[in-house]
Amino acid sequence: MFIVNPASSKPIYQQIIEDIKEKILKGIITPGEKLPSVRELAKMITINPNTIQRAYQELEREKVIVTIRGKGTFISTEYQPKRNQEEINELKDRIKKELVEARYMGLQREDILELVAGLLDQLEGGIEID
Amino acid sequence: MFIVNPASSKPIYQQIIEDIKEKILKGIITPGEKLPSVRELAKMITINPNTIQRAYQELEREKVIVTIRGKGTFISTEYQPKRNQEEINELKDRIKKELVEARYMGLQREDILELVAGLLDQLEGGIEID
């Protein structure tokens, strides 16, 4: 099931991207599996098809999914991580921001490490990247 | 020193907010200390004063800083963490998204934990929250 929060400040198309990636990591959907068509998914979550389209395009650009003309779109069977140093730096920056927030909410160093470890555990079971 | 990247997709006023919070955690600026005035800082980083204003207002709303009429704005001396469960959940969600990204960039569980621990180390030395 896909759920999306249109009231969130995060763009809907990004929510979808993240949702699909997370489901893959967890093994809820697996490489080779077919995704709902743009129109299907749009109806399922009552979202403008253009928005779904954009999410799929982005995922395809990242080679997380592939579209086969006339067949549909599928989870890529041979995903290769990027390891682009610049992007990793940006990621670090975004994570740092969240850690600052966490500290400001009163979470201690150990609380945070535990929380992160727990979240990582949740992401096991699906595909192994790298 | 304050640096800001106007080309970033991240709003300038948020960059300022994050920068100040981070500096406080690191102890680079300390409770009670005076921040540059809106106009001063605006000149320093050649940003419109309104943008600085907005950053300061947000920080005041979060009780990270206080402004004293006619005197200027100061780092709050008695910050209290919120510990709002709902906000912690939102934070967890945001962190989870970043962890998914990290895994997709090919970082392994251990890489990530190390990275997070490293970032937390950088945030030591300043005020103790909670």
Added chain:
Amino acid sequence: MFIVNPASSKPIYQQIIEDIKEKILKGIITPGEKLPSVRELAKMITINPNTIQRAYQELEREKVIVTIRGKGTFISTEYQPKRNQEEINELKDRIKKELVEARYMGLQREDILELVAGLLDQLEGGIEID
């Protein structure tokens, strides 16, 4: 209808905030209902859109309204009161100040209680909070 007095010493954006909150309590506008868009309302009351924007942002921060990307802003359907003790104390303080003023204008204890009761009656009919 929205009316605003630009000559008042009270900031326009706050007048708008108060007006909307009051209308919700009275049931003039109801949860789920769409508010005029920033530009629309700006034209309606011939106020700069930025000022409307600021009012809406503040209301969103208080979770009185929600904005949905590309759709507009709506009265929140699930408002939860804060019940923050500190804020209640601040409120008490502000009310006390007004009561002092009321007494100085020659209003007697009973006059004031009656006045308050009357005002509370006007705020009936809309949503029930808590």
Added chain:
Amino acid sequence: MFIVNPASSKPIYQQIIEDIKEKILKGIITPGEKLPSVRELAKMITINPNTIQRAYQELEREKVIVTIRGKGTFISTEYQPKRNQEEINELKDRIKKELVEARYMGLQREDILELVAGLLDQLEGGIEID
């Protein structure tokens, strides 16, 4: 004792005005009594003398206090309430605003009436106005 919060959004001179009025109503200071001189009070609460000056001026304009040249300033012995209808309307408006806030904090009609009655009780014991 006078206490004043320079970090409040309310102007300091107004805080002083309200404080003095409240003390008179409660009977903490009584008609005919001498107030501290501008300079004295300024030193007592470490505030700019100009600010005290402005508070005293305003109180004098409202005939709450009187200044006698060379003697000092005293609580007026013959205060007469204004009963200016326009000002009463403004007061009602300010009170209505606070009642809206109270409702939004989850206080019920009865809670509020009780709170107001309690605050009014605190203002007994001093001078009788009207």
Added chain:
DNA sequence: GTGGTCTAGACCACC
């Protein structure tokens, strides 16, 4: 000097 508010006008991302 300080911050607070407002206007006019612009550009952008999202749906």
Added chain:
DNA sequence: GTGGTCTAGACCACG
């Protein structure tokens, strides 16, 4: 179409 951000420049209240 929607809201979100930013700039430039102005005026005001406060201390």
